[in-house]
Amino acid sequence: MKKVGIVTLYSTCVITNIELPPDKTEKDIEDVGVKWGTITVLFKDGSEITGEEPTPDVDSTDWKRPDSVVVRKTTKDGGVDFSDNGLVLES
Numbered sequence: 075m076k077k078v079g080i081v082t083l084y085s086t087c088v089i090t091n092i093e094l095p096p097d098k099t100e101k102d103i104e105d106v107g108v109k110w111g112t113i114t115v116l117f118k119d120g121s122e123i124t125g126e127e128p129t130p131d132v133d134s135t136d137w138k139r140p141d142s143v144v145v146r147k148t149t150k151d152g153g154v155d156f157s158d159n160g161l162v163l164e165s
Contacts, residue, residue, distance in 0.1 A: 077148050077152075078145050078146065078147060078148060079145070079146040079147070079148050079153075079154030079155070080143060080144075080145060080146075081143070081144040081145075081146060081154060081160070082140045082142075082143050082144075083140055083141045083142045083143075083144070084135050084136070084137065084140050084141060085135075085136075085141050086130045086132070086134065086135050087130075087134075088127055088128060088130045090113060090125060090126075090127045090128060092113060092115060092123065092125045093125075094115075094123070095121075095123065098117060102117045102118055102119070103115055103116070103117060103118070104116045104117055104118045108127060111126060111127040111129070112124055112125075112126060112127070113125045113126070113127055144159075144160040145160055146158075146160040147160075
């Protein structure tokens with residue numbers, strides 16, 4: 075029996091409030107990055123601040139309505155083959 079890998083993608087939203095320095099507004103922001111829950115806000119003058127993102131509540135994820143489903147071939151060892159785009163089924 076041939077198997078395929080089904081990859082289901084969901085979105086989770088995390089809202090974090092970051093307190094800006096008194097001399098800064100959102101218009102002073104050049105870039106924002108998030109890595110492993112640490113948020114880095116880079117300002118146009120080169121200064122930056124960091125904050126911690128709260129752990130997302132997985133109960134708030136809409137498990138009934140995925141963003142997309144992708145059908146992929148499997149590898150010989152039973153893993154999922156990500157070498158191509160697969161068959162994308164939009165929800």
